[in-house]
Each structure stands twice: as structure tokens, then as C-alpha cells.
Amino acid sequence: MTRIDDVARLAGVSTATVSRALRGLPTVSAATRRRVLAAAEQLDYAVSPSASRLAGGRTGTVAVVVPRITRWFFGTVVEAVEAVLHSAGYDLLLYNLGGRAQARQRVLRTANLHKRADAVLLVATPLRSADLTALTELDLPGVIVSSGTVVPGWPCVRIDDVAAAGSATRHLLDLGHRRIAHLSGDPEDELAFTTHIDRRRGYQEALRSAGVQPDPRLDVESHFTIDGGHQATVELLRRGDAPTAIFAACDEMAMGAIAALREAGLRVPQDVSVIGVDDHDLSVALGLSTVAQPATEQGRLAARMVLDPLVGTAGTSPPASSVILPTRLVVRDSTAPPRAH
Template sequence: MTARITDVARAAGVSASTVSRALRGRPGVSEEVRAQIAAVADQLGYTASQSASSLASGRTYTIGVVAPYIGRWFFGTVLDAAEQVFSAAGYDVLLYNLGSPEARKRFFTRLPVRKRVDAVLSLLIPDPDESAALRSLGVPLASTVGGAREGFTVVGIDDRAGAESAVRHLVNLGHRRIGMISGASGPLHWTTPVDRREAYLSVLADAGIAHDPALEADGGYTVEGGEQAMTRLLAASRPPTAVFAQSDEMAMGAMRALRRHRLRVPEDVSVVGFDDHELAEVVGLTTVAQPVAGQGTEAARLLLRQLDEPAEPDAQPPADKVRMPIRLVLRETTAPPSPRGPQ
């Protein structure tokens, strides 16, 4: 005969609700009691029923995740880290890939997550109407991109400060022709390219360096795009002696283009990226390190905390901005300018 939750409760000398909280990892149960209940459940061969728990608690034990791209390294890394936290807490993930304008419009028109999820993690920046639609779900909301906004707990970094440190590093090395490979063709409403470009322009202005539009190129936040952008920069009448790429993937593409043009890094052209991609150390890339996986982990934890400590009825989840640390990591791709650089 299959053991029931009441059998475990009777054998452990606790209530059925305590058994449910203990086996679901919910708060309000001491570690000693939790261990005792787990041992009894194992002895009786009891396995918690997700459907029964959902009916009893009113929860779906599912987290909705909306993302603009799931094949890109940044978004995939954030999603993987968040999913591990959700899974460990007994939650499933319902993923919506909104990589096209049509898919995005369809999602926000129909809101298929309504009554299907307990919380939503957004890896995209919603416009005001989209934000209002997500708030109308009445569930905790978190995001790993963009700035603080009503109803969301946002976990991110200071993009401007990070880009400033990268470009200032090149200026301090003595470079005056500093190019930038940006990501202007990134996801809709994505503020990262704008913030990092403003930082680039600000550092140039502070250093008394005139901005040359010919030293900017869009790399689309991909390796291939970075390679093509670097090729365009090398075709300028006065090519850069150093390049700031707004992502490590674009920086790696730029390095590939430089190799194909028989130019050395950093002897001929210095390159600095942004992210600290898992391959950045392998290629010796100087970069601005950000805790990409850490942002997914922290956002997931904050969502679960809101579920464990719900607000008053009809109250919106608290808006918040959690800023994660960044740092400039110096490796082998940057050096003072050389007279032998591209002319």
C-alpha cells in the first residue's frame, strides 16, 4: 500500500502540514525535525505529490521565465544558474523564448503564464505596457537586466561604471585612437549598449580625445559580429590602436579579425572586453568581470524569498535594485600603443 502524508505525520509525531513544509524545503521547520521527517518518509517509501501540494497550497510550484535569446551565452548562463536554484527548491521552470517581435507581442497579448506560475523571472526589459501586464499577474517579479522599475526586484550591475573602467584603462596605457564595438542591434529596449556607449564617450571627453564616429561599429553581441565590426574599423582612414568591445564574444571576434589581418594583440592593437566569459581566461582577454551566473542565482533566491514571505493581500511585490560587483581583470590583450600599430 502506498504511504500517504498522514502516515508520515503520524509516524513522525507531527502534523501533515509540517510534513509538507519539511519535504518541500519551506521555512518554519527546524533542521532536526526536517531530518526526522525525511528519514520517516524514506522508511515508509513516501514521495510527495506535486499535484496534491499544489491543491493544498494554491501554488503551481512553477516559475515562469521570459527571455529574448536562450542560445546566447549571457542569457543561457543566467537561466542555468536560476534553474538550479528553482529545482533545488522543488520548482519547475516554464520557459518562454521571445526572440522575435511576433513572439513577444503574442506573449504579452495572451499572457499564457497567468494562473500557471507562482513567479516570473524576466531576462528582457519590458516596455511600460509590458511591465503593467506582468504586474497584473499578481505574482513576484524579478529581472536580471535594466534598472529599477515598479513591481520588480532587479539584480544587475553598473554597466556604465564597468565600461568606464575598461576605456579608462586603455587611455591610461596611452591610447588615443580607441575604437568601440557595440551591440546596437541587441534585444528590444535593452539599455546595456546605450549605457556602455555613454561611458565610452564620457571617458574620451574627460581625456580630451575627440570622438571619431568611424571608430565605432556594431557587432551584434556575437563572435561573428565582432569579427565583422573589427574588419570595418581596420578599414578606417586612421584605424584604432585599441578597441573596447561591449562583450567578450565580440572581443574574441575582433581578435580573430586581427589575426587574419596579420596584426598582433596587444603589440599592434589592444583589445578589452566585458563579461569575463568562460573562455576569456583561455584567450588571455583583458575584460570587465561580472558575475553572470551569480545574477541568475541571486534573482532566483529573491523570488523564492518573496514566495516564502508573501506580502499583504493585493500588495505589489517590493521594487528593488540589487547591484552585483564588477572588476577589471588585466590579462594579455592590452598594452601601451606601438608605433608599429595600424596606420
């Protein structure tokens, strides 16, 4: 393997100069830089990350923590984050909590992040106070995407979940629905994120503003997955006195709801209207009405914000502040006025 000494020798300079030239530091003359780059090229030299990290104290790596990479929102965010990080020359260390009970603790406690990453991107991962303490002690910069916990000093990129849920619910109210069910997140979930709390609030507030009293029997908790939406809908139908519309806390749950309704012989939207939140890839194909949220945009922005304090002249730019991106009601074929009685 060629090392920095080889390049230095060929270019006729010191290793310090090679190091500076290759990293693009300004304190190298144009002519020297040219010679170094040519030598490196000729020798097919690549810096040793371990050596560079040990000597420089920077890892060139960002740790990305997501609850489940297989879920639409998280996969989409990671894809956007990956593109930004890699084009900035940063590595992406992936931590997928994946429903494992102790995964979160493992990630945050066992010094997995410590010295492995220069920054953390925490996507929709709520922290218990012990975890938060552990994370704070790592003293790393970071960015939060979506909901979760507020980490002191970490900006957050998200949508307004209360508003998004309100928008979905109001769409149903405007169509004339009054018995509107809600499928929301599972508070028992070990990986529970807080998104569902806000979305429920938006739902309830919209109902109350329209003079409708939220009915606990129409509010079913489940997982934020297709299967979760399916189960919740089965439960909803079991309770009897079916709603005329369902607001699912995410599109995947909405899809599960549609499947369960179809199995029960109910048509969408003729018998029951369904709306979700996300604008999942499949939602167009299914004709699912939804409140679209910009997942790629959230990922891209979060990645830029997480790189911000790492790249460039530290301390120059003010710390990034939190951003709330807009959502947009997308009406398709799964919502319609309730049937006349």
C-alpha cells in the first residue's frame, strides 16, 4: 500500500505538505499542490482513514439512527442523507433500531457513537432520560429529524404534525363526515416515537373546532405499519357502529386499513373514506388521499445541517436553527362524502 511518505518522496516535499495539499488547505502554493496531486494520482494513493482519524481527531463519519429502515419515511430520509453525506466525503454509519428492545440503549451507551462519528442524525428516536444523559455526555453535535426528544443544542427538522393531522381531519369534516376514526401509534411500543401524540392532538382539535366530540371508541392504537393499520381497523370494526371515515396516522396504516375494510366487504370511499399522512410511493398507485410530507427534503436538509458545524471554518456560521417544512393535502380517490342515510 502506498503511504504518505511515498507520495512525499515522489513529490519532493514533506509529509506535512502532502497532508495539507491533499486536504486542500490554503497554505500550500499552487505549484506544490499540483506536484503533490500528480504524485498521489500516479501512486494511486488513498489516505488511511484510521491514521487520519487518530491523528486528526475527526472521523469523517456521521452516525444515522433510525427506528426502522424498512419504513417508507425512514428509508426515504436515509436515502437523501446518504447522498448528501457521501458527496461531502463523509461516511454514513447506520444504526437501525429495528424493534429490538435494547438496541437504543446499546447505540447510545456502549460508546458505539463515541469516537466513531463526528455527529449524529437522530431520526424519530425518542430518548428516555438516561439515554439522553448518555448522549449529552458524548458531547457530539447532532440534528433531530421528525419528532423524538429535544436534545439541548441540536436543531430539528420536521413537519408540524398537529397541523398535518388537522388538515387531514378537516378534509374529512369538510366532506361531511362526523364519525371519523383515528388509527394512531402504539404507546407501548418500545421504539415509540412521539409523532403519534401530535397527530392525535391535531385530529382531536380539528374535531372539536367543528363541534364534534372525539369518541374514544373511534380511536385505536397500533403500530405505524401496514399490518398495524390492518389490525387497528379489524378492531375498529369489531367494536361495531363503524365510522364513515378513517384518519390513519401514516399512509402505511391507511393501506392496512383499506385492506381490512375490503376484507370486511366495505368499499373505499363509498362506504368508508380513508386518509393518511406521508404521500408514500404507493399512495398515488392506490389512489390514497393523504397529507404529503417532504421526506427527501427533510433528509437532505438535516444532512446539510449536521455537516454544517463539521465542515468549513468552525465557529463562523451561527448554529443552525430548527426548521418546520410544509405539508400539503393531496386529495385522491379514497375520500368522498359520506353516503346519505
